[in-house]
Amino acid sequence: DIQMTQSPSSLSASVGDRVTITCRASQSISNYLSWYQQKPGKAPKLLIYTASSLQSGVPPRFSGSGSGTDFTLTISSLQPEDFATYYCQQSYSTLSFTFGGGTKVEIK
């Protein structure tokens, strides 16, 4: 199994802050990585696919980068509606599309 490790597991930030979340794969996954946002009581929502492609309808303050084993999700200017939990997921291994453990973004 490919393991996905996110850091930090949680963070506190203020509206307007730049926020960066990292995701590390246990082996190279090329750019086979996507990012999801989940709010309490809701289904996950796709933000980024193939490491850096913005899903239609997602605000451009969200961006993704990286390849190989190290990836980042950046929110350029945090908005009130962005407080949520964020997950990365690899799709390199067809045996198991593992998720990272999640990063909870809270209000400071």
Next chain:
Amino acid sequence: EVQLVQSGAEVKKPGDSLKISCKGSGYNFTSYWIGWVRQMPGKGLEWMGVIYPGDSESRYSPSFQGQVTISADKSISTAYLQWSSLKASDTAMYYCARRHMVRGGAFYDYWGQGTLVTVSS
């Protein structure tokens, strides 16, 4: 409009069997893999497995192989997740999601609303 609509919440006893559903609409159901994802209370997302409704080929995470069965009925655009004998540890929210494939990977672009399964004696 693409939609995945899941069946309602279930309360079961240990040892019971259960089958929950995920009905797709607004797209060609037979052309996209459907995946299932578990979220235990207060925990993260776990990928369980996928099925291709076109030919019912399925694949399972090693963690869930033998624990659940994923199936589909393409005639009614519905995928299923079933258990033959539930355990208390199966208590969780279960999501279905459509897998979209592009050059460079696959991702889940549409999700069901989730089905809460509670297993308690």
